[in-house]
Structures are given as C-alpha cells and as structure tokens.
Amino acid sequence: FYLEDLGRLTDPMRYDIVSDKYIPISWDEAFKLIAKHLQALDDPNQAAFYTSGRTSNEAAFLYQLFVRSFGTNNFPDCSNMCHETTSVGLKQSIGLGKGTVILDDFDQADAIFSFGHNPGTNHPRMLATLREVSKRGGNIVAINPIKERGLERFQDPQAPLEMMTNSNTPISRYYFQPKIGGDYALLLGVLKHLSEWDKKALARGKSSVFDRSFIEKNTVGFEQMIAEVDRTEWEQIHNYTGLSPENLESIAQMFLDAKTAIFCWGMGITQHRHGTANIHMLANLMLARGHIGRPGSGLCPVRGHSNVQGDRTMGINENPSEQLLDSLDRVFGIQSPRKHGYGVVDTIKAMYEGQVKVFIGLGGNFAVATPDTPYTQEALRKCNLTVHIATKLNRSHLVCGADALILPCLGRTEVDQQLHGPQAISVEDSMSNVHLSAGRNPPISENILSEPDIVARMAEAVLPTSQVKWRWYIESYDHIRDSIADVFDEFHDFNQRVYQAGGFHLEHPANQHVWNTPSGKAQFLITPLAEVYEDTEHQYAAAYTQQKVYTLMTTRSHDQYNTTLYGLDDRYRGVFGQRRVLFMNQLDIDSAGFEADQWVDIESVFSDGVKRIVHSFRIVPYNIPVGSLAAYYPETNPLVALGSHDKQAKIPASKSVPVILHAGKAPEHFNLAVEVEPELANQRVSNL
Numbered sequence: 001f002y003l004e005d006l007g008r009l010t011d012p013m014r015y016d017i018v019s020d021k022y023i024p025i026s027w028d029e030a031f032k033l034i035a036k037h038l039q040a041l042d043d044p045n046q047a048a049f050y051t052s053g054r055t056s057n058e059a060a061f062l063y064q065l066f067v068r069s070f071g072t073n074n075f076p077d078c079s080n081m082c083h084e085t086t087s088v089g090l091k092q093s094i095g096l097g098k099g100t101v102i103l104d105d106f107d108q109a110d111a112i113f114s115f116g117h118n119p120g121t122n123h124p125r126m127l128a129t130l131r132e133v134s135k136r137g138g139n140i141v142a143i144n145p146i147k148e149r150g151l152e153r154f155q156d157p158q159a160p161l162e163m164m165t166n167s168n169t170p171i172s173r174y175y176f177q178p179k180i181g182g183d184y185a186l187l188l189g190v191l192k193h194l195s196e197w198d199k200k201a202l203a204r205g206k207s208s209v210f211d212r213s214f215i216e217k218n219t220v221g222f223e224q225m226i227a228e229v230d231r232t233e234w235e236q237i238h239n240y241t242g243l244s245p246e247n248l249e250s251i252a253q254m255f256l257d258a259k260t261a262i263f264c265w266g267m268g269i270t271q272h273r274h275g276t277a278n279i280h281m282l283a284n285l286m287l288a289r290g291h292i293g294r295p296g297s298g299l300c301p302v303r304g305h306s307n308v309q310g311d312r313t314m315g316i317n318e319n320p321s322e323q324l325l326d327s328l329d330r331v332f333g334i335q336s337p338r339k340h341g342y343g344v345v346d347t348i349k350a351m352y353e354g355q356v357k358v359f360i361g362l363g364g365n366f367a368v369a370t371p372d373t374p375y376t377q378e379a380l381r382k383c384n385l386t387v388h389i390a391t392k393l394n395r396s397h398l399v400c401g402a403d404a405l406i407l408p409c410l411g412r413t414e415v416d417q418q419l420h421g422p423q424a425i426s427v428e429d430s431m432s433n434v435h436l437s438a439g440r441n442p443p444i445s446e447n448i449l450s451e452p453d454i455v456a457r458m459a460e461a462v463l464p465t466s467q468v469k470w471r472w473y474i475e476s477y478d479h480i481r482d483s484i485a486d487v488f489d490e491f492h493d494f495n496q497r498v499y500q501a502g503g504f505h506l507e508h509p510a511n512q513h514v515w516n517t518p519s520g521k522a523q524f525l526i527t528p529l530a531e532v533y534e535d536t537e538h539q540y541a542a543a544y545t546q547q548k549v550y551t552l553m554t555t556r557s558h559d560q561y562n563t564t565l566y567g568l569d570d571r572y573r574g575v576f577g578q579r580r581v582l583f584m585n586q587l588d589i590d591s592a593g594f595e596a597d598q599w600v601d602i603e604s605v606f607s608d609g610v611k612r613i614v615h616s617f618r619i620v621p622y623n624i625p626v627g628s629l630a631a632y633y634p635e636t637n638p639l640v641a642l643g644s645h646d647k648q649a650k651i652p653a654s655k656s657v658p659v660i661l662h663a664g665k666a667p668e669h670f671n672l673a674v675e676v677e678p679e680l681a682n683q684r685v686s687n688l
C-alpha cells in the first residue's frame with residue numbers, strides 16, 4: 001500500500017548490498033548484469049521467467065521466444081494461481097482450455113449459472129450484462145457460499161434514474177449457498193437428478209432428458225459417467241454440498257428447464273485441490289444437454305488480468321505442445337527446449353532448493369501473490385539475481401536475491417513511441433476477442449522503456465549470437481504481429497484483422513463440434529465423489545487437533561486489485577477501514593465461545609506438519625455457511641501450504657484452507673486505522 005503510493009518508477013535501479021538500498025543504474029549496465037548471471041548458469045533450467053497477466057500479446061510473444069531461445073520452458077505465470085484448472089480441465093473435456101461463449105450469447109440465454117465469482121467487485125462491467133438478462137426475465141442462479149451483495153442486487157451507475165430512486169434490479173433470482181468446496185457434489189447431484197428423471201422419462205416412453213443425438217455424435221464416456229453418478233449415494237452428495245435436498249433438486253430443475261444456459265465461474269471453482277475435477281463436472285453438464293456450439297449456451301470462465309488468456313495463447317506455458325515448439329523452430333530456426341518447465345509452485349520449490357538461481361518477473365508481485373509467504377520469500381532471497389519489470393514499486397522488489405534489479409516500464413496509458421511511430425499493443429479477452437489499444441499520455445519519464453523493448457534488449461544482451469532480429473521487432477510492433485501470424489494459424493493476417501474496429505474473434509473449435517482431444521470427441525470425465533472429498537488434508541487436520549477444523553477461503557475485498565490495495569473498505573460486505581477481518585457464521589462464533597469483533601489468530605493445518613499462523617484478525621459475523629470462513633488475500637497467503645494444490649493443474653488451493661482458530665489480541669505493530677483520502681483512492685481506481 002505504502003510502496004504503491006510512492007508513485008511511478010522512473011529509472012532502472014540496482015540493489016546495493018553495501019548500503020542496503022536501491023540505486024539508479026544505466027539500462028546497459030542492467031542488461032549486462034542480467035546477461036552475466038544468465039550466462040553463468042550451468043543449465044538454462046536454472047532460471048525462471050514469471051509473467052503477470054497484464055503483459056500484451058506482443059511482449060509475451062517476444063518474451064517466450066527469448067526464454068526458449070535461451071533454453072528453458074520455466075514459465076511460472078499468474079495463470080498458475082488463477083484459471084489453470086480451467087485451462088487444464090477444459091482442454092481434457094472439450095479440446096481447448098478456453099470459454100465457448102461470446103457476449104451475444106448472454107442475450108439469448110434462458111439461464112445463467114454463476115459459480116464462485118463476485119462480479120460486483122471483480123467484474124463490474126459484467127453486472128450490466130447480467131442486469132440485462134435479469135430484466136428480460138432470464139434466470140440468474142448464483143452459487144456461492146457467501147451472499148455477495150453485488151450478485152443479489154445491483155444499481156447501475158450508468159442508469160441515473162435508478163440511482164436517484166434508490167431502486168435496483170434484483171440480479172440473482174435464485175441464490176444458493178453451498179459449503180466451501182461443495183460445488184463438485186452439487187454438480188454431481190444435478191447430474192444424478194437428471195439421470196433419475198431420464199430413466200423415468202424413458203420408462204414412460206417419453207424423450208430423453210439428455211441430448212442423446214449430440215452425445216452420440218460428439219462425445220465419449222457418457223455411459224461410464226452415468227454409471228458412476230448412479231452409484232453415488234444421495235446422502236453423500238447432500239452431506240458434501242451443505243444444501244438441502246429441495247434446493248439441490250430445484251437447481252437441477254432450473255438447469256433442465258433452460259433450453260439455453262451459460263455457466264460462468266471464477267476463483268471459487270478453480271482454487272481448490274479438486275479444481276480440475278470441478279471443471280470436468282461443469283463441462284459434463286453442458287455436454288449432457290448439448291449446450292456447446294448452440295447460441296445462448298456455453299462455458300464462460302471469467303478471467304482476471306486483461307491478457308491472462310492471451311499470454312497463454314502466445315506460448316507462455318511451462319507445458320508447451322510439441323506443435324508450438326515445432327512452429328517456433330520452423331519460423332525462427334531455433335531449437336526450442338523439449339523438456340517441460342516449472343510453473344509457480346515448482347519454481348518456488350526449485351528456488352528454495354537452489355535449483356533455480358535467477359528469477360525474472362515481467363510484471364506482477366510474485367513474493368506476495370504466491371502461497372506460503374515466508375517459504376516463498378526465503379526462496380526468492382536465495383536467488384543469485386531477481387529482476388522485476390514493473391510500473392510501480394511493490395513488496396516483491398524488497399525480497400531480493402544477492403543481486404536485484406527493478407526495470408521500469410511504460411504503463412498502458414502512455415504513448416509508446418518507436419522508430420515507425422507510436423505503437424499499439426493487443427490483448428485477448430475472456431471471450432477470445434483480440435483487440436488493439438494505445439496509450440495517449442506522455443510517458444512519466446524519458447528513461448523508461450516499453451515491455452517489448454525491455455525484452456528485446458535483454459534478449460540481445462543475453463544471446464549475442466541469436467539470429468532473431470530483436471531490435472527490428474521494436475521498430476514497429478507490426479513486425480512482431482507478423483511473426484505471431486507465422487507461428488499461430490489462427491492469427492493469420494493478424495495486422496490486417498486487428499486494425500479493424502473491435503479487432504477479431506478467435507473461434508473455439510468446440511463450437512464447430514471439432515474436439516481437439518486424444519479421442520477426437522468431447523470427453524465426459526468424472527472422479528468418484530469419495531476420491532474428491534476424502535481429502536487427506538482434511539483428514540489430517542481432523543486427526544491432528546481436537547479443535548473444530550474450518551475451511552477458509554482467501555478472497556478479494558472491494559478496494560484491491562490482487563496485491564494492489566487502493567483503500568481499506570469492502571463496501572458491499574460492510575467492512576470499512578480495515579482488512580484483517582474474518583467472516584464467520586454466528587452459530588460458529590457462539591459454539592466456539594467467541595464474540596463479534598473479537599481478535600483471533602488463524603492457524604492452518606497441513607500434513608507437512610509446518611506450523612503456519614497469522615495473528616490478529618477480527619471476527620465479523622456473516623452470512624456464510626457453518627464451518628466455512630473467509631478472509632482477505634494476500635494477508636492470509638502465509639496459511640496456504642505450497643504443497644496444497646490441485647493435483648493436475650497445481651493451482652494453490654487458496655479457497656480451501658483447513659484452519660483452526662485461537663483467541664488472539666489486538667495487533668501491536670501496525671496501525672489499522674489508516675486513513676485514505678477519498679480522492680487519492682479514486683485516482684488509484686482510475687489508474688487501474
């Protein structure tokens with residue numbers, strides 16, 4: 001909060017161990033230092049290259065080309081903490097890890113099911129879309145342990161009359177509050193209702209509840225999935241969802257009644273140890289009703305950073321396909337490394353164990369956004385060199401390796417002047433639309449460079465014999481886009497198409513019923529309920545302590561953008577001037593013998609036996625299921641064990657942290673009543 005407030009970075013800085021300060025350095029010296037460290041490594045896999053999702057397509061493409069020319073696939077990415085389960089799960093289910101809907105589909109959907117995201121705070125523009133659906137009588141079904149006010153009702157600031165009369169459109173006609181992590185059982189329960197209804201319908205000679213012809217033509221695994229669903233006991237399902245049988249049945253009924261339906265989801269689905277299993281189940285339901293490739297229907301993961309999806313498309317991927325590597329080799333005459341690299345979790349482990357010695361971050365706040373904060377920060381401090389390319393200071397810059405650099409870059413709103421004139425950059429949004437944008441403001445300093453330029457100069461310094469024309473790419477980013485078009489078929493005529501108003505849309509093959517899976521069909525994938533919930537972590541926690549074990553979600557307040565805070569309020573949840581709060585059901589508060597406003601310490605319990613505890617959180621009684629708790633990220637990241645992640649996608653399970661509570665005391669070392677001038681806060685909001 002404080003560091004952000006210091007304003008923009010204007011010169012490259014080098015950490016000076018003698019004075020324990022950062023001091024200005026020339027760009028040439030900075031790149032030389034990077035080259036010295038990278039060239040000194042025994043193996044290119046001793047370096048890791050992080051990306052945060054604001055990086056443009058052009059910068060991301062050059063970055064991955066540089067890193068692969070250097071010789072590694074170590075690409076930890078913010079996606080590894082965000083929608084990786086979506087990318088991995090949907091790839092397996094429908095052949096490509098992206099959503100299938102476009103904005104127009106929302107106009108035609110009978111029902112929108114919203115799972116585990118909080119658009120009121122995190123996707124405010126989406127509320128306008130949902131409001132339109134609600135106004136025309138479409139059903140919006142919210143599934144979220146917390147009653148999020150933004151989802152319940154919504155005042156559109158764009159509609160002044162509504163504001164004046166203080167009326168608002170109810171957003172979600174139906175709101176269901178499962179326990180944290182209960183979605184898998186809920187979705188399986190919906191399938192079980194459908195299966196039972198289907199059997200009855202067929203027995204009476206009526207048509208099937210499922211879209212049999214779609215299933216027949218396009219999918220594999222349906223019968224096995226239904227067999228697993230039929231085998232699963234209702235009691236188990238109800239137990240894990242935390243919903244009443246009637247509520248579960250009504251969700252199934254609404255799903256069945258919807259001729260067109262969209263599933264939207266966010267971090268409440270992805271950040272679990274069973275995140276990928278959740279995604280399979282979302283896809284199963286859509287496939288079973290033929291809801292893919294049909295107008296008004298489909299899958300809609302709601303992403304975060306402006307280009308987190310595009311960075312992946314551009315090849316920022318620790319597990320690249322052979323096809324991508326072959327294309328890069330063909331176009332650039334390089335030999336891309338074939339060995340898969342490290343994502344976020346493995347990078348942290350490798351740094352800690354001394355296997356990764358150089359860390360370079362293109363944006364982001366790695367030391368704070370990642371799990372297991374003390375371990376992670378120690379891991380970073382063990383590096384020979386840490387480099388951060390950033391617009392503003394953040395905490396990660398203080399967690400240095402032996403050598404450390406901060407390289408200041410242009411922000412999105414600034415003019416990016418290069419040899420051929422001012423340059424624009426492109427991003428791909430959650431709905432796979434690619435469009436250009438360019439900054440208008442003069443740069444804050446003459447001594448800062450654009451992200452693509454920093455990457456190109458770094459590449460030149462590190463790889464003096466490289467045949468890639470790094471500097472030429474920077475003269476005009478059209479050059480970069482032409483090369484992107486050479487590597488990726490779907491970006492053919494990139495420059496021509498992207499300069500058209502609104503850019504262009506990348507088609508999802510699944511909408512044409514083309515399935516890029518091993519079987520060539522969409523795949524029904526199911527994990528037995530017991531396997532999902534007989535979670536060893538929770539068993540361990542229960543055995544370890546005689547105390548009640550709760551499940552904690554770590555989530556966002558209204559006044560933050562990930563690790564950037566622009567205020568201390570969470571106005572839709574009624575929290576003001578503080579962030580160290582713990583949302584808790586009144587029944588839990590009573591049975592633990594606590595009181596509202598009391599200070600508690602939160603300890604997480606994992607089978608690795610490490611003691612993880614955060615101190616001084618104030619209890620806020622809240623509408624959240626018994627046994628479920630919520631607190632803000634990143635203050636609670638020290639509680640998330642690095643080893644607690646989705647098995648396949650390795651996403652840290654930051655929404656299912658087993659914790660116990662201890663009575664605590666008011667914090668001594670920091671002042672919670674930090675006042676923020678409203679004007680300053682607004683300014684920060686508009687900057688973001």
Ligand SMILES: Nc1nc2c(c(=O)[nH]1)N[C@H]1C(S)=C(S)[C@@H](COP(=O)(O)OP(=O)(O)OC[C@H]3O[C@@H](n4cnc5c(=O)[nH]c(N)nc54)[C@H](O)[C@@H]3O)O[C@H]1N2
Nearest residue numbers: 116117118122143146180181266267268304556560561562
């Ligand atoms: N203002 C603002 N906007 C942002 C961001 C920000 O920090 N601030 N971050 C951006 C980024 S990178 C991202 S990824 C998105 C994140 O946007 P969201 O996906 O909304 O992420 P969270 O705020 O973590 O909220 C998760 C929601 O899931 C619910 N939830 C938690 N556990 C469960 C569960 O087990 N089941 C279900 N069904 N629900 C659950 C929580 O109650 C909460 O409403 O927002 C983006 N936009």
Ligand SMILES: Nc1nc2c(c(=O)[nH]1)N[C@H]1C(S)=C(S)[C@@H](COP(=O)(O)OP(=O)(O)OC[C@H]3O[C@@H](n4cnc5c(=O)[nH]c(N)nc54)[C@H](O)[C@@H]3O)O[C@H]1N2
Nearest residue numbers: 052078081082363364365369389390394554562563633654
């Ligand atoms: N416990 C817990 N942990 C989580 C989550 C959670 O819900 N719970 N959410 C996870 C999610 S979804 C995500 S996406 C990650 C986010 O992880 P990150 O992407 O690493 O974190 P951010 O806070 O978004 O990064 C903000 C920093 O980026 C820099 N920056 C801003 N704009 C630019 C720019 O234009 N260029 C450059 N080079 N730098 C810029 C600024 O220095 C700023 O301080 O956190 C994850 N961590």
Ligand SMILES: [Mo]
Nearest residue numbers: 082083304305
């Ligand atoms: Mo994210």
